[in-house]
Amino acid sequence: MSFDEKIAALIQRLPKLTDHLQTEEATKNALVMPFIAALGYDVFNPKEVVPEFTADIGTKRGEKVDYAIMRDGETIILFECKKANSDLSQECMSQLYRYFSVTKARIAILTNGIQYKFFSDLEETNRMDNKPFLELDLSNPKSNALFEVKKMAKEDFDLDRMLSTASELKYTSEIKKVIQIQSESPDEEFVRFFFQRVIPSSRFTSTYRELFTPLVAKAFHQFLSDKVSDRLRYALENENVTTENVPEVASESGQESTRNDIVTTDEELDGWNIVRAICAKKVVPSRIMHRDTKSYMGILLDDNNRKPICRLWFNSKNKYLGVFDVNKVETRIPIESTVDIYQHADKILEILTTYIK
The missing domain is CATH 3.90.1570.30 (tt1808, chain A)
Structure with a gap:
């Protein structure tokens, strides 16, 4: 392992x-x-x-x-x-x-x-x-x-x-610790820094301090929220594959794909093994299989297309973990590396549980 x-x-x-x-x-x-x-x-x-x-x-x-x-x-x-x-x-x-x-x-x-x-x-x-x-x-x-x-x-x-x-x-x-503290409860020096750049010609009085302190904290949170939203929007706009009508081609571990343009990467295998480790809480790992396609790796229970556990969208610039709800509707979650998968273990175990009741 x-x-x-x-x-x-x-x-x-x-x-x-x-x-x-x-x-x-x-x-x-x-x-x-x-x-x-x-x-x-x-x-x-x-x-x-x-x-x-x-x-x-x-x-x-x-x-x-x-x-x-x-x-x-x-x-x-x-x-x-x-x-x-x-x-x-x-x-x-x-x-x-x-x-x-x-x-x-x-x-x-x-x-x-x-x-x-x-x-x-x-x-x-x-x-x-x-x-x-x-x-x-x-x-x-x-x-x-x-x-x-x-x-x-x-x-x-x-x-x-x-x-x-x-x-x-x-x-x-x-x-980062300083940023976290200042974003939650900015001190006077931090607030003064922004005040002097917003209203450079005014004196930093107690009235302005009381006015600007919550505004600085609010602006900080809005800025971070906007950056996250921009990143997700950019990622989704530049993702040129869809989850619909993508043919699945069997590619079990150790087997050759039937399509020469499908490559199972080490990163995909690492992701699959992490999903197996998560699912080991409910089933024996050998029941968690994968099928690779040109666009994503599908992870299934018992190699059954009707029992999808998740999908690994690792074949483009931006990585996603595709998770399913009880109606088998997929939601793609942006991740930075394979280790992020276990942060969504509850969603993986939730869909798995519906198959083994």
């Missing part, structure tokens, strides 16, 4: 597991070890993953970090784990900070099995930064975060490449 499939399966399991994870050890076994395995590391091979890794600090002996990921005998990633749903506090970070300084690892991860905070030493060599360069929440995963985490997978791991983008990720994340 690929990283995308394993992460999708782990995310699907979260609701069933979290209420039962009352200890740190249970969290590590149920969530953290599968996460490490999803990155391609063998959790049962001490040459790759060392549990309870000794990180002696000065006169303090026997200090241990929960997991150390190894490559060529050197430590590359540290994991410090806490119980599921526990707060990843400053105290927890301080503990990891001490471990980081006495190893050669350049990436350290603080996690409770659901939230993951990724740190490095971007500001001062061998001293872990106070703020993470990347955060991932598996209960509400963002595709861009998963895309960056995937770069830490064993087969793709390139430390220099990872560190070269870590700085950008860190500061971009901080800027």
Whole structure:
């Protein structure tokens, strides 16, 4: 299974597991070890993953970090784990900070099995930064975060490449947090900035501050809404294929298509496997089949045209996931990458359930 499939399966399991994870050890076994395995590391091979890794600090002996990921005998990633749903506090970070300084690892991860905070030493060599360069929440995963985490997978791991983008990720994340705060509750300095550009000849009085503060927040939200609407409209206007009258040509995994112009891409297969992982909650994965066409890949239950689960519209500039309602009417949802599919798992499971009642 690929990283995308394993992460999708782990995310699907979260609701069933979290209420039962009352200890740190249970969290590590149920969530953290599968996460490490999803990155391609063998959790049962001490040459790759060392549990309870000794990180002696000065006169303090026997200090241990929960997991150390190894490559060529050197430590590359540290994991410090806490119980599921526990707060990843400053105290927890301080503990990891001490471990980081006495190893050669350049990436350290603080996690409770659901939230993951990724740190490095971007500001001062061998001293872990106070703020993470990347955060991932598996209960509400963002595709861009998963895309960056995937770069830490064993087969793709390139430390220099990872560190070269870590700085950008860190500061971009901080800027986004500032934007979110200011868009929800703009402070006086932020409001003054816009006031001086809208009415440059006037003095920024308390009356104008009270008037402009809600207007700035409102304008911010309208601007973002307009940008999203423009993007969706552009995508739909430039999508030159339709969902009607598209012939389906069988193309099972491992079989040759009967049409030379149909190519089943790795991205389509990744998407199909993610759908299989989602559907595994209801049926055995082997029942989830695909048929590829020139325009889209159709995913079916039991290879039955009357039981469509979804469609992957990946053969054009803009990608869509086609989902069906109970009347088998398709709605296409814009997505950026295959990992976005599991964000619509409820719609996929809803149509699947209608076929297996």
